[in-house]
Amino acid sequence: MAKAPVLTPQAEDFPRWYQDLINKAELADNGPVRGTMVIRPYGYGLWERMQQEMDARIKKAGAQNAYFPMFIPQSYLTKEAEHVEGFAPELAVVTHGGGKQLEEPVVVRPTSETIINEYFSKWVQSHRDLPLLINQWANVVRWELRPRVFLRTTEFLWQEGHTAHATYEDARDYASMIHTQVYGDFMTNVLGIDVVLGRKTAKERFAGAINTLTLEGMMGDGKALQMGTSHELGQNFAKAFNTTYQLQGAEREYVWQTSWGVSTRMVGGLIMSHGDDNGLRVPPRLAAVQAVVLAIKGDDAVIAKVREIGARLEAVGIRVVVDDRTDTPFGRRAVDWELKGVPLRIEVGPRDLENNTAMLARRIPGGKEPVSIDALAELLPGILEEDQALLLRQSRERREARTVDVKTLDEAVEAAATGWGRISWADLGPEGEAKLAEQGVTVRCIVAADGSVPQADDQDGNIAIVARAY
Numbered sequence: 001m002a003k004a005p006v007l008t009p010q011a012e013d014f015p016r017w018y019q020d021l022i023n024k025a026e027l028a029d030n031g032p033v034r035g036t037m038v039i040r041p042y043g044y045g046l047w048e049r050m051q052q053e054m055d056a057r058i059k060k061a062g063a064q065n066a067y068f069p070m071f072i073p074q075s076y077l078t079k080e081a082e083h084v085e086g087f088a089p090e091l092a093v094v095t096h097g098g099g100k101q102l103e104e105p106v107v108v109r110p111t112s113e114t115i116i117n118e119y120f121s122k123w124v125q126s127h128r129d130l131p132l133l134i135n136q137w138a139n140v141v142r143w144e145l146r147p148r149v150f151l152r153t154t155e156f157l158w159q160e161g162h163t164a165h166a167t168y169e170d171a172r173d174y175a176s177m178i179h180t181q182v183y184g185d186f187m188t189n190v191l192g193i194d195v196v197l198g199r200k201t202a203k204e205r206f207a208g209a210i211n212t213l214t215l216e217g218m219m220g221d222g223k224a225l226q227m228g229t230s231h232e233l234g235q236n237f238a239k240a241f242n243t244t245y246q247l248q249g250a251e252r253e254y255v256w257q258t259s260w261g262v263s264t265r266m267v268g269g270l271i272m273s274h275g276d277d278n279g280l281r282v283p284p285r286l287a288a289v290q291a292v293v294l295a296i297k298g299d300d301a302v303i304a305k306v307r308e309i310g311a312r313l314e315a316v317g318i319r320v321v322v323d324d325r326t327d328t329p330f331g332r333r334a335v336d337w338e339l340k341g342v343p344l345r346i347e348v349g350p351r352d353l354e355n356n357t358a359m360l361a362r363r364i365p366g367g368k369e370p371v372s373i374d375a376l377a378e379l380l381p382g383i384l385e386e387d388q389a390l391l392l393r394q395s396r397e398r399r400e401a402r403t404v405d406v407k408t409l410d411e412a413v414e415a416a417a418t419g420w421g422r423i424s425w426a427d428l429g430p431e432g433e434a435k436l437a438e439q440g441v442t443v444r445c446i447v448a449a450d451g452s453v454p455q456a457d458d459q460d461g462n463i464a465i466v467a468r469a470y
Helices: 014-024 041-060 081-090 113-123 168-189 236-241 265-274 300-315 330-340 350-355 373-401 409-416 425-437
Strands: 028-030 037-039 071-073 093-097 100-108 132-141 155-165 196-199 211-218 224-234 244-246 252-254 256-263 291-295 320-323 344-348 357-362 368-372 403-405 420-424 442-447 463-467
Touching: 014 265, 037 041, 037 155, 041 132, 041 155, 041 168, 041 265, 081 236, 113 132, 113 155, 113 236, 113 256, 155 168, 168 196, 168 211, 168 224, 168 256, 211 265, 211 373, 211 442, 211 463, 224 236, 224 265, 224 442, 236 256, 256 265, 265 373, 291 300, 291 330, 300 320, 300 344, 300 350, 300 373, 330 344, 344 350, 344 373, 350 357, 357 373, 368 373, 373 403, 409 420, 409 425, 409 463, 420 425, 425 442, 425 463
Parallel strands: 291 320, 291 344, 403 420
Antiparallel strands: 028 037, 071 100, 093 100, 132 155, 155 256, 196 211, 196 442, 211 224, 224 256, 244 252, 344 357, 357 368, 420 463, 442 463
16 A cells, blocks of 8 residues: 655645645644644744844845834824725724723734834934834734635734835835845745736735835745735825924925835745645755754764764854754654755765765755765755755746736636736726636736836736736
C-alpha cells in the first residue's frame, strides 16, 4: 500500500493543502476566539525577519517608529464620514470597562488614521514641522466574517505608516516611493514574489483616500492576494481633524497626507506563492534558518563534525542551526525541516566522515548531492543566492503563463477561473467592474499599457488586472 502523503496535494485541494502546511510546519494555530490565531515560534520567526527587513527600509525612507493607543474614542471615527462607513461592519466596540458602562464607547484599533491625526493636529504648527513621517508596528482588529489563518484574521499584526506633507506633490511622491522602493523592493528581492504594482479603482480604494496604490501577487492556485497598499489621503483627514500648518505669513494651510501598511498576510502570501506538496519553501534572504546541519547518527565524531560545520557556516554569515537530536529518527527530522522550507540541509553520517563529505539537500530546486565538507563555507552563499533567484523566476513565470489578454466580460471570468485576465479599462469601466464582482471576480489593479503605475484611472491605454482573490 502506498504511503499517505504528509500534506494534501495542491492539485487535489489547495485550501486544505494550505491549512495542512500551516499545521504540519508548526506555523500557527487557531486562537480560542473565532478568527484569531496563535503564531507559533517558527511562523513568528518568519514575521520577525519580515519586520527586520521592512523596518530598515522604512527608516531609510525617513520615517520614525512611534506607538499609539489601541483604544480609539468612537467619536474620532465619525469625523471622516467615508472612513467610518468603510470600516463600520468590521469594528469591535467596547461599551463596558471596570464593571461600568463607558461614557463614550471605544473602538479597538482597526487602523490608526483617526487617532494619529488627533495628535498630528497638535504636533504640526508650521511648515518647519513638515514632513512628519511616522510608522508604528502594532496589532489591529477587524471583525472578520470568513477568517483564514494569516490571510484574514480578526486580529493581525502589521506596520502602518502615516505622514503629513506641505504639498499634494510631496505626499503623492512619498506614497509612490513607499509603494516601489520600500514594498516593491522587499517583496521582489526578499520574498521572491513577482508582484504587480498598480493603482486601485475608485471602488476598491481605501476608505477616505483619494488614491490607493497596491501590490498584487499571484498565488500557486492562480488567485490574487493584495500584499500591501500605500494611500494618498489628500486633505480629507486634515480637514476632519483641523491639521494645518502656518505659511510664511499668518495664513494656514491643511496638510496633505499618506498612510501605508503591510501585515502578517505576507506570511500567507509566502506560503501560497512558494509552497509545494512537500511543504514550505522559504526564500534564503528571508529565512531565519538558511541551513540546517543534521547528524544522521549519534556517533561522537559525527556530533563533533556537525557542530564544527555549523560554526564554519555561521562565521561566513549563514544563519544556521545544528540538529544533533539523534534520539529522534533522522527521517522524521529531515521531513520536518523540509516541511518548514529551510533552503539547505547538510546531512552528515559516519560514512560521510570517512570521505570528508556531506550530503547537501537543496529545498528550493530539489535534489541531493555529496559535497566536500571543506568546500561548504565557500560554496553555500552562492547556492543560496541561486535559489533566491530561482524562486523569483518561478513566481514570474507562473504569473506570465497564467495571465491572458481578454476583450469581454465572459472571457475575463473564464481567465479568472485559473489565473488573471488583462482587459482594457476603457472597455470595462466601473459598470463592467460591478458586473464582474457579481461573479466573484474583482479588478485587482489598473496598470498602464507598459506595465507601470498610471497617474489616473482614466488615462488612455490603461489595463485592468482582473482575478479571483483571497
